[in-house]
Structure formats: C-alpha cells, structure tokens
Amino acid sequence: MRRTIEQDSALADFPGVLNALDDEVAVLDASGYIIAANGAWERFRVENGGDPDACSIGSNYLAVCASADGPSSAAAQILPDALAGTLQTGNTFRCEYPCDSPTEKRWFELTANRYQQDGKAYLIVQHRNITKRHVEREEIEQAYINSNAMAALIATTSDAVISYDLDGNIITWNPAAARLYGYGAEEILGRSLETLYPEGWPKRVTYYRDEIIAGRLQDFEATRIAKDGTERDVWISCAPIRNSDGEVIAISNIHRDVTDVRKAERARDLIAHEVIHRAKNMLSVVSAIQRQTARAAETLEDFNQAFGSRLASLSKSTDLLVHNAWTSVSLCDVVTGHLEPFTSVENDRRVTIAGPHIDLQPESVQTIGMAIHELATNSAKYGVLKQRRGQVAISWEVEEGSGLLQFRWLESGSVSESTLSRKGFGHTVLTSHAATMLDTNASYEMNSDGVSWEIKLPPAHFKAR
Template identity: 45%
Template sequence: MLQSTQSVALDASHFELIEAMTDEVVILDATGTIVAANTAWKLFCEENGGDLKSHYVGANYFDICKLAVLDAVVQAEAVLDGLRTALKTGAPFEGEYPCDGPGVRRWFQLNANRMAIRGGPCLLLQHRNVTTRRMAHDDIERAHLQAETFAALVATTGEAILTYDLEGCIISWNPAAERLYGYTEQEALGQSVELLYPQDWPTSVLEYRDQIVAGNLRQFDAVRVAKDGTKRHVTIACTPIRTLSGDIVSISNIHHDVTATRKAEEVRDLVSREVIHRAKNMLSLVTAMQRQTANSAKSLAEFNKSFGDRIQALARSTDLLVDGGWSSVDLDQLVRAQLAPFLHGQDDVVDVAGPPVSLGPQALQLIGMALHELATNSTKYGVMSDGNGHISCHWSHTEKGGLHFHWAETGITLDPSLKKTTGFGSKVLSVLAPAMVNGSAETVTSENTLTWTVTIPAAHLSSPC
C-alpha cells in the first residue's frame, strides 16, 4: 500500500478499503494528485514499465490525462472532464479508455466516486481490465458490419444469388434472382431449387449438393427456366456454407446470366455454317458455268469473253446480296443493275415495272444469271443491238404468294437458226434457273418476239406475299 507524504491524511480504514479491491485503485485529492494506491495498481505498474519507485503516487492524475489528450487519445478528454465533474458535483463517473501495452491491446473501465476524507473532497478511482469483453464486443460489431455489408452487396448486386438448404429448398433469394427468373422472394422461399430446372434436366439438386459438399464442383453451366417459361443459360458458381464448428448447413449459388452470349455463339456458328454452305453453292455454280461455257464456246477467246462476262454478272448479283446482309435483295434494284452495262444510254428501250419484291439468295442468282443471258442475246441479235424494238421486264405476285417474272422482247427480227441453239444461255433459261428454286420456266420465240417467263415459289422470297 502506497501513500503520498503530502496532501490529505488517510487512516487505516482507507487503506483497508482499497486493498480489499481486486481492481487497480488509487485515491486522488482535490487537486487530482494521487495520494494512495493499492497493491494491484503497484503490480500493474511493475508489469507494464511504469514508475517502479513511486508507482505514480504523488503524480497528478489530471496532468496524465492532459498528456493523453495531446497524444490524441480520443477518450482522454472525456475522462478528464468526467473526473473534474465528479469531484465538483459528487456525480459518479464511468467510462472506458484504451491503455495499450507493448505489443498488446487493452481496454479499461474507469469508475470514479467522490468521497470525503477529513472533510475534504477526494476521488476513489477503480481501473478494471475489460479487454476481453471489449474485444468480444468489437468482434461482434465487426461481424455485424460485415454481415450488413454482405447483405447490402447481395441485395444490390446484379448477379442472381440464392441459397438452399441440404434438402434443396430455397432459403434466400435476392432481388437480382427475382429479375432473372421472375419469381418474387415470397414465391421462391421454401420451394425446391428444381423449380428452375427444365423438365428433362438430367442432374437433381441432391446430386449437385453431394458434389459441392465433396468439394468436386465449384462452377458449372446450366439451363434454367424463368417463371414465364423463358430459358436462361447461366454459369453457376457454388459454395457450401458452414457453421463456426465447420458443419455444412446450406449451399450458396451465384447465377450469372450468359443467355445473350450463348445466343451470339449460336448465331456465329449458324453464320459460319451458312457461309460454308453458300460458298459451296457458289463454287458449284461457277463450276457449272465454266463447264457449260466451255462446251458451247468455239474458241478460247470466246470462252474467256463469255465466262468472264458471266462471272461479272454473278458478281453484280452477289454484291447486291452482300449489301443486303445475305438475306434479301430488291428485285427492281437487281434488274436495273444487271441491265445497266448493256444499255449504253438506251434506257428508253426497256420498261421495268412490278410491285416491291425481296428476293432470297437462290432467286437472286437465278434471275441475275437469266437477265445477263437475255441481255447478252439482245445485244447480239435483238433490241440492244440496233435500238429497234422494245423490252418489257415485268413481274407480279402469284396467288400462292410466289413471283411471276416476265421478259418480253418485241419488234425484233430473229434468225430461225437461233431457235435451235443449245448453248449455256439457253440452258440457264430453260433448265438451270428453274432447278435452283424448284420453279418453272418457259422460253417462247417467234420471228419478231422473244419471251421468257419464270415462276418462283414464295419460299425463295424474303417476304412472301
């Protein structure tokens, strides 16, 4: 028991009182000077590098608090004000403050009660180590904050997050899951997670559970079905949820919607296959053109000229098809593009008319090739050779929504021997063209007229009428 040689005089009862206490206890006089300290206080000083000679008896406690204020200890100023108020008014003071030692965190609870000694006011200060309780409280606060933060993340994230118990029943369902699948939280909770499975899905929730619990499954792709029946392609990240003792009590899932990505991949694959298919068709067509042109040509020069012209005609049709996204081409645009190289300013000899029609790829190639052959013949033997006569290029819809295309070249004089020609152009008009679209074609010639008609089924029009 330590006592100051100055200040108030204490008797044996005061010493007995503070020695009976297990907390670190000191008595302050009216100026804040420590006038007595018990053994617990002395041991604390010795164990924590304090003043081993005086154990701070005779030092001013208020001054120590002021130094702590200067050291930016947040609670020090409140403690100082509380002690002064208790000394002045007699109102008890209680507070907590940090008192860290070398490499260790500590918290103390301070209780101050005024007492009279020889008629003078003094303070009895009890210091109780509450580090364990305070750290537990801080841990709880931290866990609560983490839980609140996690709950906020789950509530606000754009990813669908759901949790189900070991029987597969949904026990949590965030707003993003509602947006993805259409079920409200009230509708989803308590339901089996298989509520989202397609009818023929091969893996049950319990099979998934066993793989996840065993640590064999962390992520997988799946198809799930929304409330309105829409199928969703999702990548599912999964993890078991454990108690503090390590027992698994539920499974957490994060569903990342990859529907748009999967559809884009399907479109890409479809386009790739379509490009390959069309390339093969184009090569077959060019091969047939090459073979038939070679059969009818009388010289290499004639072959080169005829084959080159036909390739150019095919290229013009293909350019229009590319501009139309390989889906459709306006018939009027095609006719004018194919005839333009042959007219040389004689636009008035051709009458082009018909309702709006969008041609599919096969119909486009058919009519494009036919127009080239017809215009080539006209340049050699018909209207485009001398400007005499007239060409009408008209079309209309059939009763079944198909296309009836009609070329009529009138006012011309045809050599009777041309009626018997069996060259490539003739085959395009009579055989190859209708075969490409499963339609029908007819060529009729007389002394002063040539007509060619073709009927194309609605399936080869982009917007059948």
C-alpha cells in the same frame, strides 16, 4: 513529480481490500498523488512500458495524464478537469480509452469515484480491461454494417440472388430474381427450386446440393424456366451457407442471365458457317463460269470479255445482298439491277416489268440474277436490246394452290437466226444450272417468234409481302 507518502490511518485497511480486486485500482489524494494501489495496478503499470516510475505510488497521476501522448492522449488530457469535478461534486466519472501495451492492442474503462473520511476527500480510480468487449462490439457493429451493405447489394444487384434450404425449398429471393423469372417473393418462397427447372431436366436439386457441399461444384451453366414459360440460359455461382458452428444450413445461388450472350454466340457461329458455305458456293459458281466460258470462247479476247461480264453480274447480285445485310432482296431490284448495263428500264418502252412485291432469298438472288444477265446479254447481242424493235416482257406471280413463284422472260419481235444455234454457257445457266440450284424445273425456248424462259421457285426461296 513525486513525493513521499506517509501512511494515512484512514487508508490503513486499503491495501488488503484493493488487492482482492481484479481491476487495476489506485487511490489519489485531493492533489492527484497516488497514495495507494493494488497489485493489479502495479502489473498494469509495468506492462505499459515507458517510464518505470509513471503512475507508481508517490507520483502525480494528474500530471502524468496531462503530459500523455499517443492513442490515449485525448482521453488522458481531459482527466485533470474531470477528476477535479468528481472531487468537488462526488459525481462518478467514467470514460473508455485505448491503452496499447508493447505487444497488444487494448481498451480500458476508467471509473473515478469520491471517497470521504475524516473530513478528507480521496479519489478511487479504477481501470477495467474491456478489450474483449470492445472488440466484440466493433465486430457486432461491423457485422451490422456488412449485413446492411450486403442487403443493399442483394436488393440492387442485376443478378438474381437465391438461397434454398437443404430440402431444396427457396428461402430468399431478391428483386432481380423476380425480374428474371417473373415470380414475386410471395409466390416462390417455400417452393422447390425445381419450379425453375425445364421439364425432364436430368439433375435434381439434391444433386447440386451434395456437389456444392462437397466442394466439387462452384459454378455451372443451366437452362431455367420463367413463370411465363420462357427459357433462360443462366450462369450459376453457388456456395454453402454455414451457421456459427460451421454446419451447412442452406445453399446460395447467384443466377446471371446469359441468354442474349448465348444467342449472339449461336448467331455468330451460324453466320460464320454461312459465310464459309456461301464462299464455297461462290467459288464453285465462278469455277463453273470459267470452265463453260472457256469451252465456248473462240479467242482469248472473247473469253476475257464474256468471263468478265459474267463475274460482274455475279458481283451485282452480291452487292444487292450486302446492301440488304445478306438477308433478302426485292425481285424487282434484282431484275432492274441486272438490266441496268444494257438499258434504262424507266425510259425503254421495249421493256416491261410486272409482278407483286417478292423478296428473294440469297441463293435465289444469285441464280435469278445470273439468268437475267444471260438473257439480257443474248438480247443485247442478237435480239430486242440490239435491234431496237420488238418487246421484252418480264413478269412474275405466285400461283394459287401450289404457292410456287412463276417467273417469265418473254422476248418477241426481233430474234436473230444465229441465236437459235448457240448453246454456250448461257444456255447451261438457263436450262440446268438455275433449276439445279433452286431445286426446281426451268424451260428455255428459242424460235423464230422469240425467246421464252420460265422458272418456278418453291416457297423456301422467296417471301411474298
């Protein structure tokens, strides 16, 4: 709605005064019609685009506000009642609203005041561009939110977050750093970051500082020392901290504890090497069994029977090791396990087993197991376990002083004369193979009184409980 505006004597001096103002200013009569406006208002009106006559002199400002849509419509639609209240009471009305031009986002502050002259009331409506202030306020609010979020993140993260000044002195220390290294903030703040370095660490904190500032170092792995002397493997992410002028003022570090990961990796590598080593040893043993068995066998059937039996013995030792996670096996279990194919130890009065609890290392399990198998095989073919008379006494003890484990097989009371002349693979196992594998000496005697085998194991091959 528009109408022709007649010059009001009360407003005769307004154009000059209004044009001196930077803000967009318009004068409304009591009905809401614009009766005067300054140049800034006219430019503002044109920049907004849309209806070229909207908010021009002669248009009804209140009607324009009531029909507004878009981002500023919510604020615009409360203006008719608000401005009417200002006309009635004289109270200043103020609000902020978005008013985007076709090319940029903008925010404005609208202020309305009542002006009275010659018994008439007018409204002076002033628009001030507050885009910069609004953006700065939003940035401050967002920075505040970000700061709080970052503080919460640093306080709750499981990674140690540390910063130090350009001299290498620690200036921030989060709870995770306290948990990782054992120092409370009150103990460590102000101290050199090198407090965490192992003795003799080759690189100074100044080296890391210079490399980080130069952009050549973003992350690296290092060893650091906790308050109690514990070494920790840590993965360190790092970056320079700059002030508002872009000047580097400090260095930030994030320390992630990878100690357990590195231990697991080293254990995995050790196990892999150990598996390869044991596999090679096993193949060597199998190859030796094959050669020696073939050398002593008179027929293919004899070879197959002896070779198969010896592989079964080797498999039994391996089963015992696997059952115990390839760590150690009770010597008693090794003995009873290898005697099982030949006799029931619990019910056979001819066999006695005596000795303290001893755990054998893997190499010993295989070697002692193979020796027991050969002794039991010979006994089952020619001795006590065949003829059901005599005695097999198996015993062991740890010698005082030397700390050696002495293991004995003593078979007496029933030995075939044919046994005395046999020197096949079993004889090799009992006289040289076992001693060589365990880096010790073994004695093996066969005579008309019986069979005796004795070996002494160094402490590295066993553990007494």
